[in-house]
Amino acid sequence: MKRYGAALAAACVVFLLTVIGCRPEGTIAAAEATKESIEWKTVVSIKDEAVPLYSKPAGGSVxxxxxxxxxxxxxxxxxxxASNASHGYVMVQYTGSASKIKVQVIKNGGETYTYDLNARSAYEVFPLTEGNGTYTVRVLEQVQGNQYAIKSSNQIQVNLVNEFEPFLYPNQYVNFSSGSAVVQKGGELAAQAEDSLTVVNNVYNYVVRNFTYDTALANSVQSGYLPNVDQVLERKKGICFDYAAVMTAMLRSQNIPTKLVVGYTGSLYHAWVNVYIEGQGWVDNIIYFDGYNWKLMDPTFASSGGNDPAIRDYITNSSNYKAKYTY
Structure with missing residues (x-):
């Protein structure tokens, strides 16, 4: 009976120790090892959160x-x-012997865009910037002076993939490629931008702080002048057309729809830049020339009216800014 009682007492102690979570040292060690093994086998993937930056293409994505x-x-x-008319451009090649060739792009009811075709036996790019509709594309050879004979005239129906396509590609006036210096510089300026507005701001500040106006070129420039954006970037010097083309090339290369606009500022012929901003739409004259200096408009005024009243009054007055051509 005593043996039975002692055994029963011992069993009760073990039971109580087990119930209240107490185990002999060896039992505790074994349990902890089992627990540790289970914990190591339960793996959870935790990724570091990315810093929110502007979504921009690599150079090869231009x-x-x-x-x-x-x-x-x-x-x-x-x-x-006209294979890619839906993307907002056509390409023209001339293989004849005439020394001076013109290309005209005309949308029914719109402006007539007239270009010099400078290449021979190679294609040049001409934008379709007037939206959907029927376009006529003409190639003309010089007869004498300002007289030209129409050598070909073709109509094409344009249905754009989206309204932004013509303002993302390079063309004769905004001429760049994935390997261009302006594309590389645009990528640098956009690298730490958190949104497209900051990219616009970075591009604007870089150009106005580093470029100087080329007065000699302004006094001698001839009709048919085309900006060479990489040369302008290298020289850090140009006329307003050059400034606008460089900024437009940088912004387009970062996948920001951008219009290079040519028209009148009062009575003066100038160029400026319109940009599409997510959530706000097209912001006209976001980078503009007031006849004296390049300015960056605060685009938030478009929705809040918070910009300088004098600037707002000037750039929204149609008699001050009248667009004629968009490239």
Whole structure:
């Protein structure tokens, strides 16, 4: 009986120790080892949160025009490739012997855009910036002086993939490629920007702080002048057309729809920049020339009216800024 009682007492002690969580030292060590093994086998993936920066393409993602050859018109040494009209551009090639060639792009009821075609046996890019509709594209050879003969004339129906396409690609007036210096500089300026407005601000500040106005060029420039954006960037010098083209190239290369606009500031012929900002739409004259200096408009005034009243009154007065061409 005593043995039975002692055994029963011992069993009760073990039971109580177990119930209240107390175990002999060996039992505790074994349990802890088992627990540790279970914890190590339960793996949870935790990723570091990314810093929110502006979503921009790498240099290789820059939109580049292509003469795909799927929709072409050939006549009198001129070839019109309209394969990518839905992306907002056509390409023209001339293989004849005339020394001076013009290309005209005309949307029914719109402005007539007239360009010099400078390349021979190579394609040049001409934008379709007037939206959807029927366009006529002409190639003309100089007869004498300002007289030109129409060598080819073709109509194309344009239905854009979206309204931004013409303002993301390079063209004759805003001419860049994925390897251009302006694209590399644009990427640097956008690298730490948190949104597209900051990219616009960075590009504007870089240009106005580093470029000087080329008075000699302004006094001698001839009709048909085209900005060479990489040369302008290297020289840090140019006319208002150059400033606008460099800024437009940098912004387009960062996937920000940008219009290079040419028209009148009062009675003076100038260029300025319109930019599409997510959540606000197209902001006209966001980077503009007031006849004396380049200025950056605070784009928030478009919705809040918080900009300098004098600037707001000036840039919203149609008699001060009248767009004629958009490239």
């Amino acid at each position: 939109k580049m025009p292509q003469a795909s050859g799927t929709v072409t018109f050939r006549s009198n040494s001129a070839t019109l490739d």
